[in-house]
Amino acid sequence: MRKLTTLSVLSIFFFFSSHAQRLPHYPSEVLAPPQLFIEKNLGPDTLLPGNWETATGVAMHAWSDNNGYFFGTNSYGDIGYGQRFDVTEPYEILKAIFWIGARLGETGEVVFSIWDFKGTKPGEVLASVAVSMSEINASQEFEQALVVEFDEPVTVTGNYLIGADISGLNPFEPDVYALGNYASTQENGTNLGYAYIKEGSQWVSALNFELDVDIAIFPIVNYVxxxxxxxxxxxxxxxxxxxxxxxxxxxxxxxxxxxxxxxxxxxxxxxxxxxxxxxxxxxxxxxxxxxxxxxxxxxxxxxxxxxxxxxxxxxxxxxxxxxxxxxxxxxxxxxVVGVDEIMAQPIFRVFPNPASHSIHVNGKYQLDYLRIFDLQGKLIFQKEILGDEASVNISSWQQGLYLLQLISGSQTSTHKIWVIHNNL
CATH class of the missing domain: 2.60.40.10 (Immunoglobulins)
Structure with missing residues (x-):
């Protein structure tokens, strides 16, 4: 399993006219990449954003004149930030590591979220977890970074953005109230603009502000x-x-x-x-x-x-x-046939169900193949039939629920069958 998500070319749309005038930004704190990254020892199921696999530095990016953080709270009123990931094969997102470098204050909450990313901007929220500001730990040590676990695994089959909705935090106040997320250093990004900030209702690429970086957000996934x-x-x-x-x-x-x-x-x-x-x-x-x-x-x-x-x-x-x-x-x-019942004009009939000795199948069309799976998807029995009826001896099978798959030409149906043994 690869650790670096494959990226595809994305056309970046620039909206300079929509942005409030901002002062320059700069890396307020620069660190060497964590040893885990240098040793390529982060784990096969932890995804790296953008070009983090070859990043030469880590930084907190801030706006000049103490106006706050690029990826976090600031005096410009940004209400979110996130990192885009492209999906080339499906997986489940179980958790995500957010490397927070600054946290001042304890009131309010951050909603860590996953958005789908269709076209050129984030869309529907796929999952979110609210975390109190007081429970968010900030650290220069990656090993102490915040790990957010989603309530249920989030299956993704298309591109998505993962980040933080910070609209529930108090206004930024220098040296009193702030939140900031680490990112790679300038020009360590992909030049594709996969790091975003949210101005009001609009998501904006960091490239619009001449910042080519990837945010320190690392999904922990399970490939399916x-x-x-x-x-x-x-x-x-x-x-x-x-x-x-x-x-x-x-x-x-x-x-x-x-x-x-x-x-x-x-x-x-x-x-x-x-x-x-x-x-x-x-x-x-x-x-x-x-x-x-x-x-x-x-x-x-x-x-x-x-x-x-x-x-x-x-x-x-x-x-x-x-x-x-x-x-x-x-x-x-x-x-053809429903999961639990026979329709008005079924192609195949399965009986008895539940059964203890044998399962019988018959119908008005040729049955080509018969397969039986357990509930974990493991194939435990298969047989070529090439006729309109078949029987399977189940007397030695363990009690429980199985899935019977019947194939007739281009038609496929699946039935739940119960195996129950009467030991009286």
Whole structure:
């Protein structure tokens, strides 16, 4: 696992006209890089911002005439700062190290946050933790830096900004009330402007002030196994659906069930047709879906707004077990088999469930493969079927819940099966 996040080229937009006139800034305190960095011994799951792996110095950057810190409180009223990270493979953010170099005063609180970063600016807050000013330790020693742990692991599949919302602090007062975060020394940055400050409602790159550095913020992460899932949905003949007027959405546990049609929801794209007789297909690709059971459902504003636009009225969801890159070809309102129940016209029937001796599967179409996983995603049984029925002897299996995956052509369904032994 690499420690240095790969960076991609970003066009920096300059807004000089929007900034209040500021005095020059300077490094008020310069340190040598911590020995941990020199020895490359920070740990494989701690990410380094920008060019910190080769940084030649660490500094507290301040505004002239005692006007406060560049990345922290100051007389210009900045209310936040953050460091951008680019994501080339998904991971979970568990904690983050914030190397705070200055803290004066004890009232107020800092909200350490993660924002998604789509396009050219930060957007939605993905997670945040409020920490009282009195609990924040400032130190010249990196080993004593503040470690912030998020309530739940934060899965990131796209670029993000991690930093501090300091709007809950008192106004800056020289030698009385202040907060400042370390950064690399000038020109140790990437020249891509990945360090930001927040002026009012606007995030501004530090490059706008001729400061090329990266902030001393270090996410501690856990890499996850994930695959690409392409969804193709056939909308041919759907009643009241007009492809010129209506939209199609998909939501599921891969995007925390964001309501269709709201910000952050996934709208599917219509595949061009050569003539009117061709199927009406909508498609989207989910680049990073974690290994395990993927639950999802399709929605359209032709049926209703938001959750009211579901392809069927009950609470059943589509289900597939993800353990490889896959293309799923679905038909609107035609579910193979739900996770816990048989639909009105199932392709396969699984019985008995719970079971103690054997599980049986039959249906009206050919079953190609059968796989069974435990809840950790480990494959414990697989069999090529090439028929419309199959049986699995489970008499020697441990009691518990398992995931049964059935593959028929391009269709895949996943069922929860219970193994229960009667020892009476």
């Amino acid at each position: 196994e994930a695959y690409s899932v392409t969804l193709n949905l056939d909308m041919t003949g759907v009643e009241n659906f007009d492809p010129e007027e209506n939209k199609v959405f998909v939501s599921g546990n891969f995007n925390q069930w964001i309501e269709p049609g709201t910000p952050g929801s996934i709208e599917m794209a219509k595949i061009p047709r050569e003539n009117e007789e061709d199927p009406l297909i909508y498609s989207c690709t989910l680049p990073f879906v974690r290994v395990g059971e993927m639950l999802y459902k399709y929605y359209s504003d032709a049926i209703g707004q938001g959750w009211e636009g579901a392809e069927w009225e009950n609470d059943s969801n589509r289900s597939v077990f993800i353990d490889q890159d896959i293309v799923l070809n679905d038909i609107w309102a035609n579910l």
